[in-house]
Amino acid sequence: MIDSEEARAQVVRAADALFYQRGIQAVGMDAVRNVAGISLKRLYSLFQSKDALLAEVLNGRIVEWNEGVLRASSSATTPRAKLLAIYDFLDGWFRQDDFRGCAFINSFGELGAVSPDVAEIARRQKLAFQHYVASLVKELGGSPVLAAQLAILAEGAQTTAAISGRPEAAFQARAAAEVLIASELAA
Amino acid sequence: MIDSEEARAQVVRAADALFYQRGIQAVGMDAVRNVAGISLKRLYSLFQSKDALLAEVLNGRIVEWNEGVLRASSSATTPRAKLLAIYDFLDGWFRQDDFRGCAFINSFGELGAVSPDVAEIARRQKLAFQHYVASLVKELGGSPVLAAQLAILAEGAQTTAAISGRPEAAFQARAAAEVLIASELAA
DNA sequence: TCTCATCGAGAACGATCGTTCTCTTCTTTT
DNA sequence: AAAAGAAGAGAACGATCGTTCTCGATGAGA
Structure with a gap:
């Protein structure tokens, strides 16, 4: 498993690009997960919620x-x-x-x-x-x-x-x- | 039943206020219906879709x-x-x-x-x-x-x-x- | 090698939303 | 008065979404 800090940064990078490009509500957490290349479980262990x-x-x-x-x-x-x-x-x-x-x-x-x-x-x-x-x-x-x-x-x-x-x-x-x-x- | 033109205007007024106040995706068609005081069926007979x-x-x-x-x-x-x-x-x-x-x-x-x-x-x-x-x-x-x-x-x-x-x-x-x-x- | 904890993949859950359908209640017409 | 058509109320449907859960694989320690 990747380092936690690095994984967080990767998720933030992916979410930033997606949110900016398509709007926030139009992007599901599944899309963030796909782009970040991470499991949903880990995503939610790194961030409490989409907010x-x-x-x-x-x-x-x-x-x-x-x-x-x-x-x-x-x-x-x-x-x-x-x-x-x-x-x-x-x-x-x-x-x-x-x-x-x-x-x-x-x-x-x-x-x-x-x-x-x-x-x-x-x-x-x-x-x-x-x-x-x-x-x-x-x-x-x-x-x-x-x-x-x-x-x-x-x-x-x-x-x-x-x-x-x-x-x-x-x-x-x-x-x-x-x-x-x-x-x-x-x- | 109210005149069709009037009803349309009423729905537009309600939707305008709601969309502007809360954002578009945050407002459901149910809320529009409630404020406009109209049935869902009639709403969709007046407007093809939310878009x-x-x-x-x-x-x-x-x-x-x-x-x-x-x-x-x-x-x-x-x-x-x-x-x-x-x-x-x-x-x-x-x-x-x-x-x-x-x-x-x-x-x-x-x-x-x-x-x-x-x-x-x-x-x-x-x-x-x-x-x-x-x-x-x-x-x-x-x-x-x-x-x-x-x-x-x-x-x-x-x-x-x-x-x-x-x-x-x-x-x-x-x-x-x-x-x-x-x-x-x-x- | 066996066990146990961990983690990824994705199914599942509950809620919400756009849209349609059903059913019941009027109104109107003859 | 009876039949028919429209219209309102809201249940229902299918899809999506945020979030959690299950299950199987994997890797470390004894």
């Missing part, structure tokens, strides 16, 4: 997102460049052919009303992102409103790219962010 | 959205004011206590991957909105990119208000729109 597995998947997405954003902005030196790097990161993401929108927005839309846990995790992730943006904007000498606006642009780009299938939303949002930053710094 | 009912619900939301946006901008005279009225409309919507995000974004997140019909309706609605914004921006003498940016702001405000529970996203988006419009018209 618990979903929570782990979403929490994993939070750290992935954070790593992605930080990595994208790591090459930039100024706060302004770090902020704009967020939209470059989005651009790369939107162009992946398995892109299907923000997993948190999707999960919230599907289960937010019915599962307080899912709603809470989505809310936490969005607030954490807003705080990250706000910290960079503060370094840059901008206002909290500017920070909120830059976050709104990022959110809008994600849903636009997902539903309308327009990855250009990323650099359109980036261009808007440049204008907003310039406008506020001029004042 | 057909959902399509009607979403199409109804499209006309409601269009009416709401047009009504909000009807008092405005300039294209600029009409554009900004969109965000005022969003503000009023976000403050309703039954607000739970954009029904199209939610439906897309829940069923977009599994139901081409739902994905198509959501896509149509978003594109129609983008075209509406683009027509106003054109009147105003702005570029297509500005139009896309204003639409992205509206989308972002909706998901931010829904998930983070911050209705202020509406006027933050509005303020950003003002800056973007002013910036482009100055050039």
